[in-house]
Amino acid sequence: MPVNVLFSARPELWPVYEPLLTKGLEQAGVDAHLATDLPADQVDYVVYAPNGGLLDFTPYTHLKAVLSLWAGVEKIAGNASLIVPLARMVDHGLTQGMTEWVVGHVLRYHLGMDRHITLQDGTWTPEAPPLAPERTVCILGLGMLGEASARALRALGFNVTGWSRSPKDIPGVSCLHGDEGLRNALASAEIAVLLLPDTPATENLLNAETLALLPKGACLINPGRGPLIDDDALLDALSAGHIGHATLDVFRVEPLPIDHPYWAHPNVTVTPHIASETRPVTAAQVIVENIRRGEAGEPYLHLVDRALGY
Numbered sequence: 001m002p003v004n005v006l007f008s009a010r011p012e013l014w015p016v017y018e019p020l021l022t023k024g025l026e027q028a029g030v031d032a033h034l035a036t037d038l039p040a041d042q043v044d045y046v047v048y049a050p051n052g053g054l055l056d057f058t059p060y061t062h063l064k065a066v067l068s069l070w071a072g073v074e075k076i077a078g079n080a081s082l083i084v085p086l087a088r089m090v091d092h093g094l095t096q097g098m099t100e101w102v103v104g105h106v107l108r109y110h111l112g113m114d115r116h117i118t119l120q121d122g123t124w125t126p127e128a129p130p131l132a133p134e135r136t137v138c139i140l141g142l143g144m145l146g147e148a149s150a151r152a153l154r155a156l157g158f159n160v161t162g163w164s165r166s167p168k169d170i171p172g173v174s175c176l177h178g179d180e181g182l183r184n185a186l187a188s189a190e191i192a193v194l195l196l197p198d199t200p201a202t203e204n205l206l207n208a209e210t211l212a213l214l215p216k217g218a219c220l221i222n223p224g225r226g227p228l229i230d231d232d233a234l235l236d237a238l239s240a241g242h243i244g245h246a247t248l249d250v251f252r253v254e255p256l257p258i259d260h261p262y263w264a265h266p267n268v269t270v271t272p273h274i275a276s277e278t279r280p281v282t283a284a285q286v287i288v289e290n291i292r293r294g295e296a297g298e299p300y301l302h303l304v305d306r307a308l309g310y
Contacts, residue, residue, distance in 0.1 A: 002033040003295060004042050009049035009069055011036070016280050021047070024288035030295055045291055050075035057081040064294050067287050069278055071145070072225065074198040077309045087290050088310070090302040093279030095148050101223060101275040102149040102193055103156070105247050109191050109219040110135050110158075114245075132157035138189030140182075140205070141196035141224060142168045142175065143310075145276075149193060161185050165201065186213040191221065197310035198225035208233040217244040223275030226251040231262075238267045249275040 005021070007014055014036055025032040040059035048054065049069045057063065058081045065085045068076065073088045108114065111129050135158055139150045142164040154160045154172045161174045163185040168175045176185045182205075186192065192214060196202045206220070207230040214220075220243055222229060231252070237243040247269040248262060254273055262268045290300050304310060 002031045003044045003291065004038050005032050005034045005045045005047060005291065006038050006043045007034060007036050007047045008052035008054040009047065010051060013049075013069075013280075017047070017284055020280055020284035021287060024284055025291065028288050028292040030288075030292055032291065045294065047287055048076070055079070055081075057083070065290065065300060067290050069283060069287075071278070072198060073304050073310060074225075077304055077306055085300055086304045086306070087300050087302045088304050089278055089283055089286060090144050091278055091283045091286055093282035094276050095144055097276035097279070098145045098195075098223060099148045099152050101249075102195075102221065103152050105221050106137055106153060106158070106191055106193065107156075108247075109221075109245065133159060135159060135190055136161060136188045137191045137193065138163065138185050139173075139193050139195060140185070140228075141194065142170065143195070143197070146193075146195040149195065161188060182210070183213055186210060187215070189214055189218055191219045194220070194222040194224040194228050196224050196228055198227050199309040201309075203227045204230040204233075206230065206234065208236065211237045211243060214243065216242055218242075219244050220246040220248075222246070223249040226254070235261055235265065238265060243267070245269070247271065249273055 007017065018034060021034055041061050043060050044062060044064050046054065046060070046063065046066045047069065048066050057079065063084050065087060066082060067087050068089050071089050071094060073086065076082065076086065110132065137153050137158045138161045139146045140163050142150065142162045146162065147170055150160050150162050150170055150173045161176065162168065162170060163176045163182055165177060167177045194206070196205065205228050211233055234243065234246060238246060245267045249271045250273055256262060256270060262270050286301070293300055
């Protein structure tokens with residue numbers, strides 16, 4: 001009897017993912033029936049995105065697991081009707097894309113590229129930037145994306161500090177954790193990169209008090225989640241000159257409203273949530289492997305800790 005897989009995401013994604021999932025499941029030896037509409041009590045797995053319309057999992061009495069297409073699970077982790085395992089998307093294509101974006105913007109700040117790109121006014125100022133070992137970059141969040149970015153920056157020679165809520169160990173990276181660790185990490189961060197999940201414990205992690213811990217003129221890069229930053233506090237810190245510049249890719253409201261102060265601020269770069277995307281080819285491979293594991297009785301990959309919210 002085939003395994004029933006419900007695809008619950010934006011309709012335009014179905015023709016993209018259907019052939020990839022069908023081929024992958026065939027190659028994995030899983031007899032599966034994929035559809036966008038199945039009787040709820042016959043569904044074994046849901047390939048899921050929060051914007052696909054499915055909110056109530058109560059009728060899915062035969063459900064084995066929900067396999068998210070999104071790396072962030074804050075919109076589903078607290079769903080009380082979801083009582084089966086929930087796996088988040090950890091996709092090596094997404095990881096590669098995020099690493100490239102983070103490294104690119106760190107190098108932009110490190111080398112002072114903006115000055116030379118925007119000030120083509122005939123001024124000749126031969127000031128060479130420091131070398132990477134003389135620059136401290138702090139990665140807040142050492143999950144898959146944070147660790148990959150930290151390793152890449154370390155490979156370029158940067159002095160990399162990482163912070164996470166729980167202890168981590170990454171060769172060559174000074175790993176800190178807890179409240180005291182956060183204060184120490186921020187105090188030395190010439191460039192700070194936010195790659196934390198959006199949970200009640202991380203909301204407004206960067207606020208007036210914690211932003212003040214950063215060195216004067218520090219640069220901030222946020223490709224993580226919008227609610228990690230207290231927007232008013234950041235705008236105040238930018239206007240006061242304590243924060244030198246901020247590059248923000250994620251926001252509490254997206255698209256970012258046209259009248260939001262970030263758009264007009266001279267020391268803010270807004271990018272439209274493009275730091276990284278789930279790549280269908282590699283994401284389908286992750287989904288297929290978890291369905292194969294479920295049918296083989298093996299542990300699922302990338303399970304969400306519902307208590308922590310990620």
